[in-house]
Amino acid sequence: MTAAPALSVPVTPADNASPAWSLPDRGKVGMMCFIIAESAIFTIVVVAYLFYLGKSLSGPTPRDVLETPIFYTICLLSSSVTIHLAVTRLKRDASLSFLALWLLTIVLGGLFMYGTAQEWRRLIYEHGLTISTNLFGTTYYSLVGLHAFHVTVGLVMLAVVLLLGLTGRVRVAQSARVDVLSMYWHFVDVVWVVVFTVVYVIGR
Amino acid sequence: MASDVMAMHGAQTDRPTWVETLHAWVTTVDHKRIGLLYILYALLFLVIAGIEALVMRIQLLSAHNDFVSPQVFNQMFTMHGTTMIFFVAMPILFGFGNYLVPLMIGARDMAFPRLNAFSFWLSAVSGFVLYFSFLGGSGLYGAGTAPDVGWWAYAPLTARAFSPGSSSDYWTIAVLVSGFGSVAAAVNLIATIVCMRCPGMTLGRMPLLAWLYLTMSLMVLIGLTPLSAAQLMLLADRYLGAHFFDTQAGGSATLWMHFFWIFGHPEVYILIIPCFAFMSEIIPVFSRKPIFGYPVMVAATVCIAFVSMSVWAHHMFTVGMNSYANTFFMITTMAVGVPTGIKIFNWLGTMWGGRIQFKTPMLFAIAFLFQFLIAGLTGIMMAAAPFDWQLSLSYFVVAHFHYVIVGGILFALFAAFYYWYPKVTGRMLSERLGQLHFWLFVLGFHITFDPMHFAGLLGMPRRIYTYEPGRGWDAINLIVSIGAVIQAVAILVFVVNLILSYWKGARAGKDPWDAWTLEWSVSSPPPAYNFASIPTVASRRPLWDVKHPDDPDSRYE
Numbered sequence: 001m002t003a004a005p006a007l008s009v010p011v012t013p014a015d016n017a018s019p020a021w022s023l024p025d026r027g028k029v030g031m032m033c034f035i036i037a038e039s040a041i042f043t044i045v046v047v048a049y050l051f052y053l054g055k056s057l058s059g060p061t062p063r064d065v066l067e068t069p070i071f072y073t074i075c076l077l078s079s080s081v082t083i084h085l086a087v088t089r090l091k092r093d094a095s096l097s098f099l100a101l102w103l104l105t106i107v108l109g110g111l112f113m114y115g116t117a118q119e120w121r122r123l124i125y126e127h128g129l130t131i132s133t134n135l136f137g138t139t140y141y142s143l144v145g146l147h148a149f150h151v152t153v154g155l156v157m158l159a160v161v162l163l164l165g166l167t168g169r170v171r172v173a174q175s176a177r178v179d180v181l182s183m184y185w186h187f188v189d190v191v192w193v194v195v196f197t198v199v200y201v202i203g204r
Numbered sequence: 205m206a207s208d209v210m211a212m213h214g215a216q217t218d219r220p221t222w223v224e225t226l227h228a229w230v231t232t233v234d235h236k237r238i239g240l241l242y243i244l245y246a247l248l249f250l251v252i253a254g255i256e257a258l259v260m261r262i263q264l265l266s267a268h269n270d271f272v273s274p275q276v277f278n279q280m281f282t283m284h285g286t287t288m289i290f291f292v293a294m295p296i297l298f299g300f301g302n303y304l305v306p307l308m309i310g311a312r313d314m315a316f317p318r319l320n321a322f323s324f325w326l327s328a329v330s331g332f333v334l335y336f337s338f339l340g341g342s343g344l345y346g347a348g349t350a351p352d353v354g355w356w357a358y359a360p361l362t363a364r365a366f367s368p369g370s371s372s373d374y375w376t377i378a379v380l381v382s383g384f385g386s387v388a389a390a391v392n393l394i395a396t397i398v399c400m401r402c403p404g405m406t407l408g409r410m411p412l413l414a415w416l417y418l419t420m421s422l423m424v425l426i427g428l429t430p431l432s433a434a435q436l437m438l439l440a441d442r443y444l445g446a447h448f449f450d451t452q453a454g455g456s457a458t459l460w461m462h463f464f465w466i467f468g469h470p471e472v473y474i475l476i477i478p479c480f481a482f483m484s485e486i487i488p489v490f491s492r493k494p495i496f497g498y499p500v501m502v503a504a505t506v507c508i509a510f511v512s513m514s515v516w517a518h519h520m521f522t523v524g525m526n527s528y529a530n531t532f533f534m535i536t537t538m539a540v541g542v543p544t545g546i547k548i549f550n551w552l553g554t555m556w557g558g559r560i561q562f563k564t565p566m567l568f569a570i571a572f573l574f575q576f577l578i579a580g581l582t583g584i585m586m587a588a589a590p591f592d593w594q595l596s597l598s599y600f601v602v603a604h605f606h607y608v609i610v611g612g613i614l615f616a617l618f619a620a621f622y623y624w625y626p627k628v629t630g631r632m633l634s635e636r637l638g639q640l641h642f643w644l645f646v647l648g649f650h651i652t653f654d655p656m657h658f659a660g661l662l663g664m665p666r667r668i669y670t671y672e673p674g675r676g677w678d679a680i681n682l683i684v685s686i687g688a689v690i691q692a693v694a695i696l697v698f699v700v701n702l703i704l705s706y707w708k709g710a711r712a713g714k715d716p717w718d719a720w721t722l723e724w725s726v727s728s729p730p731p732a733y734n735f736a737s738i739p740t741v742a743s744r745r746p747l748w749d750v751k752h753p754d755d756p757d758s759r760y761e
Contacts, residue, residue, distance in 0.1 A: 026315040026399040033391040037425040044433035044463060048448060057454045132445030135454050142440060142448075 027180040035187045038150075042191055045146055046198055049139040053203060056134035065127045068200045072115030073192065076151075079108035080189040083158075083182045090175045099165050105185070106162060109155050116148050140199065147195050150188050157181055233317035234732055235302050238324050240628065242299025245328055246292045247699075252335075253287035254692060256280045261688040264681050267673035277669035278352035283334070285355030286375065289471065290382045291331040293613060297478040298323070298389045300620055301417045303628065305393060307723035307730060308411045310402025310739045315395035319388055326385030330378040337374035351375035354667065356464050357438075359449035359457040364442055373442065380435040383428050390424035393417055402722075404741040409761070411721045411744070412495060415502050416481035419509045420474050426513070427470030434463035458523060465516035472608065473512040476576075477505060479616030480547060483569055486623050487551050489719045490566035491558030494745060494757070497550045504543035504550075511540040521592040530589045537587035544580055548573060563717075564638030568619035571646055575611030579604060582657070597667075600660025606653050618645070618698070625702070626716045630728040631709030637701040644694035651687030655680045720745035 054061075086101035120141075123129045131141040161178060164170050170178065220228070229237060259280050263271045272280065302320065306313055314320045337350045351371045353361045362372045397418045401410065438460075440446035447453035449460045488495045495501065517525060517533040525533075551573060560566065582604040586592045595601065618641070625633045659680045664671065671677055715724040722739060723730070724747055743749055743757035 021403040023399045023401060026395045029398050030316060030319075030391050030395040033394045033421075033425055034387075036422075037387050037391070037429045040426040040429035041433045044430045044466075045437075048437065048459065051456070051459060052454070055454045131440065132447070135447050138440070138446040138448055138455075142437065142446065146436075 031180045031183045045143050049143050052135040052139050056136045058134050060127050062203045069115050072112045075108045076112040079105045083185050087179050087182050093172045106158050154185050154188050233321045235306050235314045238320050239299045239303030242295045246296035249287050249291040253284050256284040261685040265685045274669040279350040282351050293475045295327050308721050309414050310722050311400035312734045314392050316392050320392050323385045323389040327382050330381035334378035337371050359460040376435050383432045390421035393421040402738050409744050412484035413481040416477050419505050420477040423474050423509050431467035465519045469516040470512050479613050482616045482620040486565050486569050486619050487554050489717050490561045491555045493558040496553035504546040507543040521589045522596045534589050565619045565623040567642045568615050572615040579607035598660035599656045599664045602666045603653050603656035626712030627728050631705050632712050633705045634701050641697040648687050648690030652684050655683050720747045
């Protein structure tokens with residue numbers, strides 16, 4: 001082909017475009033879309049959980065073995081508050097309190113994962129419930145496990161931001177990106193509210 | 205392509221070595237190159253899956269034929285269906301979207317260029333994983349075992365007991381990974397359309413193509429992910445001993461059907477909506493009129509997206525649902541025909557009173573209108589549950605959905621190829637070969653798929669590898685197979701046209717069709733940066749405004 005020809009730009013005669021042309025932030029829109037897609041995945045797994053409630057051909061049943069994890073639920077839900085506060089601190093360039101709140105978020109998320117690990121250990125070793133025991137085991141480990149997987153991924157990303165923050169690379173300029181990550185964390189928390197309701201309230 | 209690539213970068217004099225060219229294509233994050241990679245990759249798989257279809261048609265040529273074994277026949281229809289949906293239709297439509305959307309909304313690239321490359325390579329790898337099953341489907345036991353569970357892989361066929369070895373796992377993983385790629389591509393398209401439009405391009409001024417890709421991408425987010433979830437459950441069943449679809453432990457095979465079709469039916473609309481998008485760009489340009497009823501077209505599309513999410517169980521009338529469920533899915537399925545009908549009328553309204561130019565893209569577009577209408581009508585027939593009880597799993601169904609997918613989607617894709625090829629390559633596709641391609645393909649299409657309806661009405665079940673003589677199916681199957689060969693010849697003409705015109709085609713210039721959307725304002729092929737300065741638009745047809753400053757659209761919208 002020949003060299004690049006001159007480009008004409010169609011500037012239309014009646015240019016009534018608003019002088020302040022602004023569109024939504026692509027990071028936020030992208031994360032919203034991702035959250036919609038994830039919600040659909042969780043919906044299907046929740047539907048499977050509800051569909052198979054009480055259909056196990058053998059024990060143990062949820063009523064026998066599940067204990068409501070109130071403390072760890074409070075940990076996870078309050079981590080939503082701390083991450084929100086952390087992001088507002090970052091936007092005000094208060095780096096130190098940002099890092100402190102961010103670390104607190106990771107600790108709370110980590111506590112939640114510890115709680116899940118304890119629950120699984122108890123179910124497996126004391127009650128002999130594994131994913132292949134019965135339909136309850138199948139759906140319980142899939143749903144709670146899918147959520148725990150998302151918490152783990154979130155914790156890894158939070159830890160990356162913490163390391164970057166400790167080396168002084170997370171500043172006001174990065175607050176929009178950190179905000180996008182916090183959207184994911186809020187989503188993980190909201191999913192837990194659903195999982196909690198389905199598994200520990202309705203499911204028993 | 206090398207010379208082209210150079211032109212995009214301006215006046216470099218020394219040609220790159222082929223290693224440099226390959227490296228540039230493999231590592232590219234340019235939306236145009238990724239779009240082309242998607243399209244070329246899909247064309248490769250189109251040929252492969254087409255050959256699989258021909259194998260089936262040769263086998264069914266006459267009664268008691270033994271061209272292939274029953275096992276191979278099962279593998280052929282499984283691979284044909286899976287490939288055509290996941291590795292031809294999806295990537296080719298994402299390819300066109302990738303290439304066109306940024307150009308049409310006045311952006312320099314997609315919102316997330318690296319995510320874009322990631323989506324493509326996920327799709328690419330998953331296609332090759334699927335085809336590796338021909339070599340490694342039985343693990344170390346032997347060779348030559350592609351998946352044979354059908355493209356919807358009903359439980360319990362996929363259980364370990366009935367599907368030993370790894371062939372079903374290749375299918376599961378390929379479909380799962382390509383699903384992740386599609387979701388990533390959809391996220392990217394939405395973010396691009398929502399956040400990257402040039403100044404002045406309000407939602408009401410977007411080209412319809414952008415609107416329709418936005419709708420389609422939203423559908424991908426909530427339509428494809430149920431399948432991903434179901435595939436994860438299937439993997440858990442096969443590898444962790446879970447019981448989701450294990451009927452012996454109280455699991456439900458019907459649940460898999462629901463999950464599959466919650467994906468499966470929206471998928472049809474995910475595929476057809478971009479084709480509506482091509483129609484909505486091509487028909488106005490060749491009718492020399494603006495699109496008729498732009499806001500209604502947008503509303504109808506969004507309406508289709510909503511309604512099509514609640515029609516899935518019309519694939520399951522024969523499973524034995526209760527009459528309330530049957531009635532619900534019957535009504536929703538018929539209701540989805542209403543917005544679709546509105547769209548057809550709007551395209552006809554666009555053509556009505558226009559100065560229609562019967563160029564190859566327009567020929568394919570007109571054939572699309574006829575064939576898609578018939579496909580929709582047989583769809584309405586089967587939406588009636590009692591009719592479906594009679595004809596479900598027969599060749600009538602095969603004829604119906606091939607009318608949608610070949611008569612609708614593939615014809616629209618050919619129209620899009622002839623329409624945008626000049627923009628992509630800077631050369632026109634040969635009009636003579638194009639006409640030959642069109643008439644051969646129309647002929648082959650109708651010879652293949654029209655008689656299939658009658659085979660179905662005469663009771664021929666789908667997915668049978670052979671049949672008894674004297675049931676009235678012999679002549680029909682012979683005709684159908686002849687039609688398939690004619691289609692293959694037409695595709696060959698198309699491929700020859702694509703290759704020949706790349707070097708021999710007439711120079712296209714910027715705007716060969718005298719069109720109105722932004723992609724025609726830049727050189728053909730477009731420079732890597734698309735727009736030297738970001739355009740500003742004041743109407744739905746910015747190029748019309750430029751060409752007719754005395755009477756711009758912006759005065760009326």
